[in-house]
Amino acid sequence: MPQPTSSPIVRVLNRDVGRYHRWCTPSILEDQERVEDFYASDVSISAGFFGTLVDHTGIFGEAERFAAEAQGADRSVFSVHGSSGSNWIVLRMLALERQDALVLVGRSIHHSILNGLKAFNIDFRFLPTPYEPRFEALLPPSVEEIAEGLRRYPEAIAVIYTSPTYEGLAANTRAIARAVHDLSDHAMLIVDEAWGGHLHFHPELPLSAMAAGADVAVQSTHKLAGGLQQTGLLHWREERVDSELMEEAYREYVTTSPSYHLLASADAAVRTLAAEGEAALGLAIARTAELKAALRERLPDLEFLDDPAWLEAIAGHAAGTDRVKTTLGLARYALSGYEVADALVERHIVIEKAGVNTITLITTFQLAGDAVTATVEALADVLGAAVRPDGARRDPPANPFRAMDDRAVIHPYQARRLAKAIGRELPLREAVGHVAAESVEVYPPGVPLVLEGFRVSADAVDYLLAARDEGGSIVARDTSLATLRVL
Numbered sequence: 001m002p003q004p005t006s007s008p009i010v011r012v013l014n015r016d017v018g019r020y021h022r023w024c025t026p027s028i029l030e031d032q033e034r035v036e037d038f039y040a041s042d043v044s045i046s047a048g049f050f051g052t053l054v055d056h057t058g059i060f061g062e063a064e065r066f067a068a069e070a071q072g073a074d075r076s077v078f079s080v081h082g083s084s085g086s087n088w089i090v091l092r093m094l095a096l097e098r099q100d101a102l103v104l105v106g107r108s109i110h111h112s113i114l115n116g117l118k119a120f121n122i123d124f125r126f127l128p129t130p131y132e133p134r135f136e137a138l139l140p141p142s143v144e145e146i147a148e149g150l151r152r153y154p155e156a157i158a159v160i161y162t163s164p165t166y167e168g169l170a171a172n173t174r175a176i177a178r179a180v181h182d183l184s185d186h187a188m189l190i191v192d193e194a195w196g197g198h199l200h201f202h203p204e205l206p207l208s209a210m211a212a213g214a215d216v217a218v219q220s221t222h223k224l225a226g227g228l229q230q231t232g233l234l235h236w237r238e239e240r241v242d243s244e245l246m247e248e249a250y251r252e253y254v255t256t257s258p259s260y261h262l263l264a265s266a267d268a269a270v271r272t273l274a275a276e277g278e279a280a281l282g283l284a285i286a287r288t289a290e291l292k293a294a295l296r297e298r299l300p301d302l303e304f305l306d307d308p309a310w311l312e313a314i315a316g317h318a319a320g321t322d323r324v325k326t327t328l329g330l331a332r333y334a335l336s337g338y339e340v341a342d343a344l345v346e347r348h349i350v351i352e353k354a355g356v357n358t359i360t361l362i363t364t365f366q367l368a369g370d371a372v373t374a375t376v377e378a379l380a381d382v383l384g385a386a387v388r389p390d391g392a393r394r395d396p397p398a399n400p401f402r403a404m405d406d407r408a409v410i411h412p413y414q415a416r417r418l419a420k421a422i423g424r425e426l427p428l429r430e431a432v433g434h435v436a437a438e439s440v441e442v443y444p445p446g447v448p449l450v451l452e453g454f455r456v457s458a459d460a461v462d463y464l465l466a467a468r469d470e471g472g473s474i475v476a477r478d479t480s481l482a483t484l485r486v487l
């Protein structure tokens, strides 16, 4: 009998992952209650005496009620497909609410929201969203920008934006919720809080979307809230959200074989955060401060996103920052963020995100005691001799979002259909000015720079080419970026 060959996935998980300091998701709460034997206890919906996830009964209903209370929501449901799945469900709910729905969206939204808008043919307008090239960061929309959007489009049924952003900037959701509810008697405020599942559990973190008065919040429990990969929570308030439609959308989407192990991890993580979150997060905040202080001393040419003067200048857009994130600008160094990330991997350190000019680290719950020292030493080793001469700053790539219109020339849903019939492929530079028939992004962060149905801008093309040349990961039909399909 031939022996089964060894699975490379099993091998890497067992042998290699533990060798790295991981400043990246998932952030696993080490002392959460754990399933004892993953394999012996795997079970399906056939064991219906436990209750049913999509019916919100039995142990699942109990867990949902706990999560809702812990996070300050009227209703909560679990996702085993991260925030991508929850965003899909939310957009489906909007499409069920109104066939001609119009939605106002921040530009820093994740591709899962854009894909939902496309799939359900929901009309949308982008809110103006300023960009900070030093940190390659889109800022959250301001109260005024959202209020202006609602005055222009009073028929909008929802406002959607990301907060905190990937870099950890949190919108002023309390004031925005007040403005949305004052200006419209029906619009829902929906916050993609994929990066904020932990916010509610420490007083020094920005207010969570639910606590700030949003109508819907989508969270990845696996990102910063302690759970295993894929886990997430979708919360809502019932005043403006039709629970029947949300549940219908949930039933349409959810797999009939959800992993009870993932659900158990999400449930246990929320319970741990509710009981011990302040202590665990307090430690992570203190370690982040320690990391930043050591880096400021060893590498004075780094630029820090939480520079108080800069935060003051953008206070209209960001009411606070996530204090377990560290985003660093590298303009005074001769290395790109991608090169720094690769050099760190060689030293057994993995960071969350690299850009052309930046890196972002997350102080995860599972970091070992020597992680800060090891990482500061490694960064000093990589960057110490790479300071540009005379303190000169490298010009950051231009804002890749600058020239994008607030509305599509052709809705992405139509553009996708026309792509097969009349789409043609052009060399990327020649595609500038044409209407794109496909989307292109750098991942992470997963915010599309070229969008189906929108005109291709020179800034976006420049940014994509720079990211590709520096070693960024391009997500597209043609990842070499030789060609782009246009209409």
Ligand SMILES: Cc1ncc(COP(=O)(O)O)c(C=O)c1O
Pocket (backbone or CB within 6 Å): 081, 082, 083, 084, 085, 109, 110, 112, 162, 166, 192, 194, 195, 220, 230, 232, 445, 446
């Ligand atoms: C803002 C935002 N929303 C949604 C997602 C998708 O989250 P998940 O990986 O849990 O599907 C991400 C992933 O990075 C994200 O950054």
